[in-house]
Amino acid sequence: MLLNSTKRFxxxxxxxxxxxxxxxxxxxxxxxxxxxxxxxxxxxxxxxxRGSSNQRDRGNQKDKEQNEQTIEVEEQEQQKHKDQxxxxxxxxxxxxxxxxxxxxxxxxxxxxxxxxxxDQEFKKNLxxxxxxxxxxxxxxxxxxxxxxDDKNDKKSEDHEEKEKKDEHKEDQQEETASEGRHHHxxxxxxxxxxxxxxEQQPDNLMRIEIPVGRALIYGGLAFVVFNIASEFLNNAxxxxxxxxxxxxxxxxxxxxxxxxxxxxxxFHIKTYAVIVTKDGAERTxxxxxxxxxxxxxxxxxxxxxxxxxxxxxxxxxxxxxIQRYLYTLRKYSLSMLIIALIFYTNRFSKGFLKDxxxxxxxxxxxxxxxxxxxxxxxxxxxxxxEAKKEVMEFVDFLKHPSKYEGLGAKMPKGALLTGPPxxxxxLLAKAxxxxxxxxxxxxxxxxxxxxxxxxxxxxxxxxxxxxxxxxPSIIFIDEIDAIGRKRDDRGGGSDERANTxxxxxxxxxxxxxxxxxxVFAATNRKELLDPALIRPGRFDRQIEITxxxxxxxxxxxxxxxxxxxxxxxxxxxxxxxRLATLTPGFSGADIMNLCNEAAIxxxxxxxxxxxxxxxxxxxxxxxxxxxxxxRSDEQEMKVIAVHESGHAVCSWFLEGGxxxxxxxxxxxxxxxxxxAQYLPNESSLQTxxxxxxxxxCILGGRVAEEIFFNKITTGAYDDLEKIxxxxxxxxxxxxxxxxxxxxGLKEGDYLKSYSDKTNRIVDEEISLMIxxxxxxxxxxxxxKKDLIQKLxxxxxxxxxxxxxxxxxxxxxxxxxxKSNYKAYLESNEEQEKEKQKIEQDQQQKEQQQQQQQQQxxxxxxxxxQS
Numbered sequence: 115m116l117l118n119s120t121k122r123f124x125x126x127x128x129x130x131x132x133x134x135x136x137x138x139x140x141x142x143x144x145x146x147x148x149x150x151x152x153x154x155x156x157x158x159x160x161x162x163x164r165g166s167s168n169q170r171d172r173g174n175q176k177d178k179e180q181n182e183q184t185i186e187v188e189e190q191e192q193q194k195h196k197d198q199x200x201x202x203x204x205x206x207x208x209x210x211x212x213x214x215x216x217x218x219x220x221x222x223x224x225x226x227x228x229x230x231x232x233d234q235e236f237k238k239n240l241x242x243x244x245x246x247x248x249x250x251x252x253x254x255x256x257x258x259x260x261x262x263d264d265k266n267d268k269k270s271e272d273h274e275e276k277e278k279k280d281e282h283k284e285d286q287q288e289e290t291a292s293e294g295r296h297h298h299x300x301x302x303x304x305x306x307x308x309x310x311x312x313e314q315q316p317d318n319l320m321r322i323e324i325p326v327g328r329a330l331i332y333g334g335l336a337f338v339v340f341n342i343a344s345e346f347l348n349n350a351x352x353x354x355x356x357x358x359x360x361x362x363x364x365x366x367x368x369x370x371x372x373x374x375x376x377x378x379x380x381f382h383i384k385t386y387a388v389i390v391t392k393d394g395a396e397r398t399x400x401x402x403x404x405x406x407x408x409x410x411x412x413x414x415x416x417x418x419x420x421x422x423x424x425x426x427x428x429x430x431x432x433x434x435x436i437q438r439y440l441y442t443l444r445k446y447s448l449s450m451l452i453i454a455l456i457f458y459t460n461r462f463s464k465g466f467l468k469d470x471x472x473x474x475x476x477x478x479x480x481x482x483x484x485x486x487x488x489x490x491x492x493x494x495x496x497x498x499x500e501a502k503k504e505v506m507e508f509v510d511f512l513k514h515p516s517k518y519e520g521l522g523a524k525m526p527k528g529a530l531l532t533g534p535p536x537x538x539x540x541l542l543a544k545a546x547x548x549x550x551x552x553x554x555x556x557x558x559x560x561x562x563x564x565x566x567x568x569x570x571x572x573x574x575x576x577x578x579x580x581x582x583x584x585x586p587s588i589i590f591i592d593e594i595d596a597i598g599r600k601r602d603d604r605g606g607g608s609d610e611r612a613n614t615x616x617x618x619x620x621x622x623x624x625x626x627x628x629x630x631x632x633v634f635a636a637t638n639r640k641e642l643l644d645p646a647l648i649r650p651g652r653f654d655r656q657i658e659i660t661x662x663x664x665x666x667x668x669x670x671x672x673x674x675x676x677x678x679x680x681x682x683x684x685x686x687x688x689x690x691x692r693l694a695t696l697t698p699g700f701s702g703a704d705i706m707n708l709c710n711e712a713a714i715x716x717x718x719x720x721x722x723x724x725x726x727x728x729x730x731x732x733x734x735x736x737x738x739x740x741x742x743x744x745r746s747d748e749q750e751m752k753v754i755a756v757h758e759s760g761h762a763v764c765s766w767f768l769e770g771g772x773x774x775x776x777x778x779x780x781x782x783x784x785x786x787x788x789x790a791q792y793l794p795n796e797s798s799l800q801t802x803x804x805x806x807x808x809x810x811c812i813l814g815g816r817v818a819e820e821i822f823f824n825k826i827t828t829g830a831y832d833d834l835e836k837i838x839x840x841x842x843x844x845x846x847x848x849x850x851x852x853x854x855x856x857x858g859l860k861e862g863d864y865l866k867s868y869s870d871k872t873n874r875i876v877d878e879e880i881s882l883m884i885x886x887x888x889x890x891x892x893x894x895x896x897x898k899k900d901l902i903q904k905l906x907x908x909x910x911x912x913x914x915x916x917x918x919x920x921x922x923x924x925x926x927x928x929x930x931x932k933s934n935y936k937a938y939l940e941s942n943e944e945q946e947k948e949k950q951k952i953e954q955d956q957q958q959k960e961q962q963q964q965q966q967q968q969q970x971x972x973x974x975x976x977x978x979q980s
Contacts, residue, residue, distance in 0.1 A: 352397070352398045352399070352400070353389075353397050353398070353399055354399075355399070358389065358397075358399050359414075362389060362391065362397070363411075363414065367391045367392055367393075368389055368390070368391060368392075368426050369390050369391060369392045369426070369427075370390045370426065370427045370428075370429065371387055371388070371389055371390070371411075371426055371427070371428045371429070372387065372388040372390070372428075372429050372430075372431055373385070373386075373387050373388075373401065373404050373407075373428065373429070373430050373431070374386055374387070374388065374431050374432075375404060375430065375431075375432060385400075385401050385402070385404060386398055386399060386400050386401055387399045387400075387401045387404075387407070404430075408428060411426065411428075412425065479555055479556075479557055479573075479576065479577055479580055480555070480556040480557070481553060481554070481555055481556075481580070487548070488544055488547045488548040488554060489548060490541065490544040490545045490547075490548045491545055491548050491549055492506065492545045492549055494541070494545060494673065495538060495541055495542055495545050496666070496669035496670045496672065496673045497538070497662035497665075497666030497667060497669045497670040497702060498537070498538055498542065498659055498662065498666065499666075501531075501542060501657050501658070501659045502542065502545075504529070504655060504657050505529065505542055505543075505545075505546050505657065506546075506549075508525075508526065508529065508546060508550075508588075508632055509546055509549045509550045511525050511526075512525075512550045512551075512552055512586050512588075512630075512632070513550065513551075515586075515630075525630060525632065526632070526654040526655060527622060527623060527632070527633060527651060527652055527653070527654055528622065528632055528633035528634060528635065528652060528653045528654065528655075529632075529633075529634055529635075529653060529654070529655040529656070529657055530594075530634075530635050530636075530637070530640070530643075530648060530653040530655070530656045530657070531543065531634065531635065531636040531637075531657050531659055532636075532637055532638065532640040532656060532657070532658055532659065533638060533658055533659035533660055534638055534660065534661060534701060535638050535701070535703070536701035536702060536703030536704060537659045537660065537661060537662075537701050537702055537703075538659060538701075538702045539592075539636035539638075539659055540590075540592055540636055541702070542659070543588075543590045543592075543634045543636065546588065546634065547588055547590070550588065552584075552586050552587050552588060553581070553584040553587040553588070554587070554588045554590065555577060555580060555581050555587060555588070555589045555590070556590050556592070557573075557577055557589075557590075557591055557592075558591070558592045558593055558596075559591060559592065559593040559594050559595065559596030559597050559598070560593065560596050561573065562574065562596070562597045562614050563596060563597065563611070563614075567610055568610075568613070570597065570610060570611070570613065570614030570617075571613050571614050571616075571617035574614060574617040574618050574621055575617065575621070577589060578621040578631065581631045582631060585630045585631050586630035586631070586632075587630075587631055587632075588631075588632050588633075588634060589631060589632070589633045589634065590633075590634045590635070590636075591633070591634070591635045591636075592635075592636050593636065593637060594635040594636065594637050594643070594647075595637045595639045595642050595643060597611055597614045597615055597618065598615060598618070598635075598637075598642075598643045598644055598647045599611065599615075599642050599643065599644065600642065600643070600644045600645075601615065601644055615644060615647070618647070619646055619647065619652065622651075622652040623651045623652045633652075633653070635653065640656075661699060661700070661701050662700075662701075662702065663796060664694050664695065664698070664796070665694075667693075667694040667697055667700060667705060668687075668690045668691055668694040669690075670702050670705045670706075671689070671690035671693050671694055671705060671709070672686055672687065672690045674705060674706050674709040675689060675690055675709060678709060678712075678713055678724055679722075679723045679724060680723055680724045680725075681723050681724065681725050681726065682723065684726065689726060689729065692726070693708070693729055693733070695793070696730065696733050696775075696793075697733060698793060698794050698796055699794065699796075704736060707736060708729070708732050708733055708736050709729075709732075711732035711735055711736060712724055712728040712729045712731070712732035713728075715728045715731055715732055715735075716728045734776075734789075734791070737791070738782040738789045738791075739782040739783035740782065740783045741780050741781070741782060741783075742780070742781040742782065742783060750787075751779060751910060752906070752910065753819060753823065753827060753829070754779045754787050754788045754829070755779050755788075755905075755906035755907075755909040755910050756818050756819060756822045756823070756902065756906045757788065757815040757816075757818060757819055757829060757830070758777055758778075758779060758788040758789075758790055758815065758906075758909065759777075759818065759902045759905040759906040759909065760814035760815045760816075760817060760818025760819070760895060760902060761790055761811060761812075761814045761815045762774050762777055762790060762814075762905060762920070762924075763814065763818075763894070763895070763898045763901055763902050763905065763924070764810050764811045764813075764814035764891060764894055764895075765792065765811040765814070766920075766924050766927055767894065767898065767928065768807040768810055768811060768894070769803075769804075769807060769929045770801075770803060770804035770805070770806070770807025770808055770811075771807050771808065771810075771811040772792035772793060772794045772795065772808075772811070773792060773793045773927065774790060774791070774792055774793075774917070774920060775791045775792065775793055775916075775917050776789075776790070776791035776914070776915070776916055776917065777789075777790050777791075777905075777909065777914070777915045777920060778790075778909075778913060778914040778915070779909050779910070779913055779914075780913055780914065787829055802844070802848075802850045805840065805844055805848075805850075806887060808840065809837060809840060809841065809883075809884070809887040810887050810890055810891045810894065812833050812836050812837050812840075813833070813837065813884075813887060813888055813891040814891055814894070814895065815829075815830055815833060816830040816833060816834075817888065817891045817892050817895050818895050818902060821892070821895055821896065821899070822902075837884060838880065838884075841880045841883050841884055842876070842880055844883070845876055845879050845880060845883070846858070846859040846876060847859070851879050853875060853879055854872075854875060854876065854879065859872070859876070901923065901924055904923050905920075905923050905924065908923060
């Protein structure tokens with residue numbers, strides 16, 4: 115607001131100065147008469163003219179003597195004619211002077227009126243500014259007063275609590291409290307008096323507090339803008355020499371010419387002429403040589419027959435010292451402003467950069483444990499028993515350091531938490547901070563990256579200085595790969611990141627690092643980190659946090675299901691066990707999202723609690739997306755049903771295939787036209803036969819389309835990508851090709867690490883493997899064609915088939931179930947038993963109700979008379 119008011123104040127001053135200068139310019143115009151000091155050019159021209167006339171008079175002396183009488187008569191007549199012309203010219207000149215004087219007076223009146231208006235507006239704006247400033251001061255004083263009262267209330271409450279606790283010191287506390295209250299009242303009374311004095315003092319002058327540097331810069335900017343505006347206005351009235359001759363000199367519109375020049379220096383003020391027309395208008399003309407200009411002007415007028423006395427009046431005006439200084443200041447004002455800006459930015463660089471980028475001066479370090487405590491505990495972390503155990507050792511070291519120092523052990527400098535996204539790395543660090551009870555400092559890796567050089571390393575220093583002051587403490591840097599990437603020799607944009615990394619290395623294990631500060635860092639791209647960062651001494655421990663297994667998922671589900679309002683007929687452990695079998699490969703973040711989606715689905719249907727079906731629907735939504743409302747046509751649905759049935763039959767009758775749980779032909783929002791839910795094997799070891807069986811399962815949909823419809827569609831493009839990637843990995847990574855051998859071929863980002871010949875062999879092996887598995891899949895599809903037909907017909911009829919319906923068509927799977935599938939079957943059997951019990955209970959209730967109704971009817975029937 116202060117900046118806007120100062121800008122408005124400067125604009126009003128500029129407008130007022132323009133009107134005053136214009137009135138001075140109008141009042142300073144002299145009377146219209148011929149110049150008193152004609153230039154030298156005119157005098158030389160007059161002498162030449164007189165000399166030439168004398169020569170002609172000598173040559174014709176005889177003729178003049180003969181015609182003396184006639185000449186005297188003619189001279190008398192000419193003299194009379196000249197006298198008449200002079201009288202007429204004098205009268206015209208007087209009339210012009212009167213007109214000019216009246217014109218000037220009218221302009222003066224207009225200008226004075228405008229000045230009065232501007233003065234009134236200026237005074238009004240000043241009053242508004244004064245009122246606004248007074249309101250701001252009053253609001254600030256009221257706010258300070260309210261804050262002081264709140265503080266005093268808190269102090270009084272603290273005094274009362276102390277009085278209740280310490281009964282033996284009541285007298286002393288009452289005396290001190292009374293003295294404190296008396297002192298507070300005296301302070302408050304003094305403050306009230308000072309406020310009254312300030313209110314009573316008249317605010318005649320408006321005080322605007324602006325820094326000196328900014329005031330100079332704003333003033334310089336205003337001066338530059340004023341100069342540019344004045345130059346623009348002057349250029350608007352400037353004409354060239356052709357326009358001067360054609361538009362003003364030839365029509366005879368010029369009344370007087372003023373020539374402005376500097377008679378001392380030639381580099382201060384340029385020479386120019388002001389053309390005053392008979393209408394009173396002014397035009398400027400740049401003049402390089404005034405003598406030549408005047409000589410040409412006189413020659414032109416004589417060629418037109420204008421006599422000496424009737425020629426255009428010319429007057430010279432010379433520059434003063436003040437005009438020279440102002441012209442020099444205007445000429446070099448822009449360069450002076452640039453120098454002032456450079457000086458200001460160098461002197462006040464921190465404030466200037468903070469204004470340009472507000473986040474530069476902010477404290478991005480987030481501190482917990484002192485003022486704001488973290489509520490996360492180790493009980494909130496589930497499914498990562500090994501990682502949690504290692505992190506708990508850090509907490510125990512901070513709580514009981516003598517236990518380890520007595521044996522000569524040193525506290526580890528830090529731990530690097532690595533693993534896929536969503537596995538709980540940040541959650542584990544938060545739990546460590548919540549359990550340890552020491553200050554916890556958090557920063558993200560991107561907080562160190564800024565557009566200004568040196569900001570990253572300075573923030574690293576600030577972070578470790580803050581942690582050392584409150585040691586023992588914990589520092590957690592999330593996504594450390596933003597600053598911890600491997601250094602290279604290319605330079606360029608990575609130099610700033612390298613400086614930040616070097617500062618981090620020095621702070622973690624440098625010359626003076628004896629403080630008890632533990633550094634935790636998290637990343638999901640460990641291979642990108644610099645080797646100097648992950649060595650022992652900086653990150654002594656590297657804790658791998660992977661996706662949880664079935665038991666870990668069960669524990670995580672229990673944590674997230676506990677605060678939810680679930681079906682009271684089932685326990686949290688039962689629901690968690692079943693959901694753990696349905697979600698292989700899920701991370702902790704995926705499980706939390708699934709539970710939240712289930713709660714949203716139940717709320718959308720206005721249910722009183724979350725049922726088991728809601729969790730299963732939520733798992734399908736997380737894995738495949740929502741069901742689409744738009745359905746395909748009949749022919750397309752047949753193709754999709756055959757395609758999904760081909761996948762299902764191959765996975766059902768191949769041992770390496772994943773067990774099938776659910777099959778549907780309803781399209782999903784994630785791009786799939788059909789959806790088959792499998793239960794993947796969580797074993798970390800897979801044989802070549804299992805991988806080839808999986809290839810056949812993926813090829814089953816395309817081969818089934820080809821056999822049943824004698825044509826193929828584009829619906830299998832995703833399957834073909836999976837097939838190529840899997841076959842490429844079998845040959846190049848796992849060394850399962852007889853032709854290439856036990857070789858793991860590594861591919862770089864841009865170039866391959868093997869020859870073109872080897873690459874050709876790899877391509878041949880991939881195509882050969884895919885062809886062989888395609889023929890194998892075709893044999894399976896042809897042998898099970900009837901089952902595929904039945905399964906596709908059932909899909910077209912019911913749209914969705916569960917495990918029991920699939921078993922009714924395909925029979926039992928001819929392979930022993932693995933651990934996760936076995937757990938799912940057990941939970942499924944328990945669920946079916948519960949359903950049977952519920953159905954039996956309902957049937958018994960219905961039978962009892964029927965019996966009661968029959969008995970009531972029998973009682974109501976009348977008895978026969980004996």
